[in-house]
Amino acid sequence: MSKKILVLAGDGIGPEIVTEAVKVLDVINDKYNLGFELTEDAIGGAAVDKYGVPLADSTLATAREVDAVLLGSVGGPKWDNIERSIRPEKGLLKIRSELGLFANLRPAILYPQLADASSLKAEFVAGLDILIVRELTGGIYFGEPRGIRMLESGERQGYNTLPYRESEIERIVRVGFEMAQLRNKKLCSVDKANVMEASQLWREVVNDIAKDYPDVELSHMYVDNAAMQLVRLPKQFDVIVTENMFGDILSDQASMLTGSIGMLPSASLDENGKGMYEPSHGSAPDIAGKNIANPLATILSAAMMLRYTFKHTESANLIEKAVGLTLDKNLRTADIMSLGCDKVSTSEMGNAVVAEL
Amino acid sequence: MSKKILVLAGDGIGPEIVTEAVKVLDVINDKYNLGFELTEDAIGGAAVDKYGVPLADSTLATAREVDAVLLGSVGGPKWDNIERSIRPEKGLLKIRSELGLFANLRPAILYPQLADASSLKAEFVAGLDILIVRELTGGIYFGEPRGIRMLESGERQGYNTLPYRESEIERIVRVGFEMAQLRNKKLCSVDKANVMEASQLWREVVNDIAKDYPDVELSHMYVDNAAMQLVRLPKQFDVIVTENMFGDILSDQASMLTGSIGMLPSASLDENGKGMYEPSHGSAPDIAGKNIANPLATILSAAMMLRYTFKHTESANLIEKAVGLTLDKNLRTADIMSLGCDKVSTSEMGNAVVAEL
Ligand SMILES: CC(C)[C@H](C(=O)O)[C@@H](O)C(=O)O
């Protein structure tokens, strides 16, 4: 089996953190003789600079061929004022859509070593372990018609469309149920069925599909209530499944409950387990190039790649364990630094994880 | 000047909490000789039971005539399985839209007496005082086309439309700026301009209008980041202005930061200061009829009515002060109860506030 990986470091801190994750993949490759073949290319602002567009056709062609993509992060002030159609984020949206990466898995896990980092009281977040399953290729992100038009009244109107087909809902909801089966068997589907027809259909499909997963306890929650409950009692959740925009909002909210988004990986999967793996955090242009960013979210994203695309649980576990051991040794990058710990650079953190492998 | 008030108690705990707010309005009426005329009618499930629809034409006609509406809350399990077109929430959406109540003001204030109630650490929420200005009559809540249709492929698709016209954006954004001028002069406009055209136009209009408010410090934030920042550092915000759906989510999230949503009022205003006033919390069917619900959010909503519709700042201040004094006396309903305080019923709490007036 071929094991081709495309590395898209992207912008801001992307190159630095990806470098550390690649170190880890190299060690795993040698250790287990996995035969990884890594290729590098540009995405986002870096691709605008290199190719004139945030995702070149040639890059997309390579992405289609490989088994997995490791992504850093995209965007930054340098490209804030360029033409809308070639903004860095468009590269990200395009690769998600073109590769059919509909299932976005975003864990929000509180590492016991970092318990103090949360703005929430310890008793509300100790042991927090939520998985958000976000639909990533549908809804208002890609819905047509969309645009800004001139009305007859002479004023402009911006408009977007939020569409969901039954099959689109079904496939992501099944991922939600399957993930719940592997965890604590609780699935909360989030929608706004009291207002939106797209959500009404969503809820109907969820209830239909639930029959195939009698072992999973299903609940429904309106999105406004979910945003409240994530603050009130976050540990009530196991797996949350939701549509693209709600997932964008709730997964960011949930990740911040941990206080250390520099620790949180993500996976975006297609129907066959092919995936793109990236940290949940952004490109942090303010600290780019300083060798101080936290590479652990990207390293943990590499672990997710091993787990979900290469089905190599052993090495995925090993990486996750190595990250835990590194934290146990009180090594901290600036973003997770606390009293009595040792502050390390991006590369020192990467090396420390490698040393544990 | 006529001072007509329509009281729509609604469902669940609505009648109990509204009774206490009406007590307060009666006292204020006598004290300042304001000439209030109160009428009562039904909305939501109560209206379904009485009229067969969640907002009767006759009720709407009365609502058009009066100066202000005091609302309890709508919805409950009794009406969960009725036909979608007459669900309780539809009454709420209809009255907002028909009366043109486009400006929804939702304060999230932490009362010092209730500082412990938050799930956030004290240092993150002590003194919290955010005002969310939510657009209430546009966007995906009311956008057409919408529905569930059969595609040629034989599967169904649910779809909604999110439209915003320049004039709709302008009027709500002006409210945001004006509120900021009365407060700490910081306005954060929340959108998703990196994905949605409706948000791009939103941001453009905000930047245009900002020129009229040079004394207000304006920032823009993507909605996912706003959900994160509300967890990370909520006190960075003064006034947030945003579209309908984002406002629904973020205002609920923000209100829960205080830990006591039983304390939070809201106002929904039209262009002329006419308004509907209601607590930010829901109908809490599980505790309805038990005389244990917290009436303070509704009482504080009556204070907002005096402030925004009747421009009677003195009595609004008086009510707010009375609520503070009542808390100082350690009187607490069950939802805000804590060790060493005295647990009181809904009516006892209302009476205690009246006693302070
Ligand atoms: C950059 C942006 C388009 C993107 C999104 O909204 O999906 C980001 O916020 C994310 O969550 O990955």
Ligand SMILES: CC(C)[C@H](C(=O)O)[C@@H](O)C(=O)O
């Ligand atoms: C009941 C529901 C339709 C309503 C809304 O979404 O606006 C509620 O959540 C609110 O915020 O007032």
